[in-house]
Amino acid sequence: MFNRLNLHHHLFLFTVIFLLWLLLTGSVALDELIVGFFVAVVVSLISAPYITVFEGIRYRPTALISVFTYLVYFSIALVRANFDMARRVLSPSLPISPELLEVETRLESKLGQMLLANSITLTPGTLSVELRHNRILVHWIAAPEGIDLEQATNDIATGFEKHISGFLK
Amino acid sequence: MRLAADLLLLTGAIFCFLGALGLIRMPDIYNRIQAGTKSATLGSIAIIAGVGLLYPEWWSKLLCIIGFLLFTSPVSSSVLARAVYLSGVKPWSKSSRSKLSSSKPGRQQKTLNTQKPLNTQGEES
Structure with a gap:
């Protein structure tokens, strides 16, 4: 499941969801960050196989x-x-x-x-x-x-x- | 700060107004979509940015709104244009109109002109 491409896909999805969480809550308090982190992990793990739009991304610096x-x-x-x-x-x-x-x-x-x-x-x-x-x-x-x-x-x-x-x- | 916010709000309002004017002035639906989409997008972004200057604590949510707006507004207008295209509406063109208006003078021709787009639509569908 976690080959190289998949890992990138998961990480990208996690980052997007976490950033969206941060923007929507609009605070960087520690408890918000922790809850957001877990929500992003769970959501990205569950939804990763179904989200195929991000397939075209080139992961490079x-x-x-x-x-x-x-x-x-x-x-x-x-x-x-x-x-x-x-x-x-x-x-x-x-x-x-x-x-x-x-x-x-x-x-x-x-x-x-x-x-x-x-x-x-x-x-x-x-x-x-x-x-x-x-x-x-x-x-x-x-x-x-x-x-x-x-x-x-x-x-x-x-x-x-x-x-x-x-x-x- | 207040002045910059007001200027941005005013700019946004002006662009939205120009978009509305474009909706009235443009000759066919494709051009209307064009006029509507572009000015509505930049107009709303300018207004949102102005609000962001007035209420700095909202900036993160406003940024989200701008992002969603930039993604959804061109998609919706493209979908509208695609639906119109698939239903067979031909784009207005200057040459066809000038041919029509040079063929017959007088008031009769005016009604002909306004009915022409409707007729072509009927034939297509």
């Missing part, structure tokens, strides 16, 4: 750096997306030329693809519509004329993919 750079990149994209949308909504001519197009991804795990699709939804002018195999159907609010799959992938997905592939398969 540089993953933390990737998570951090991803968060920074994502925050910038989110703020830019909002100013972009505000500009479009407020300009009287409504400058949009929407189109549905496909984007290809190299990410294989479910979690990675979901994170990529979520990121695409929250970035400037794009909305993930459908996910099939390794293709994401994207609604782009201002698609350039005659753009093809490769170019669209470059414009929309590659930036995120670079960061996500650091910590997810």
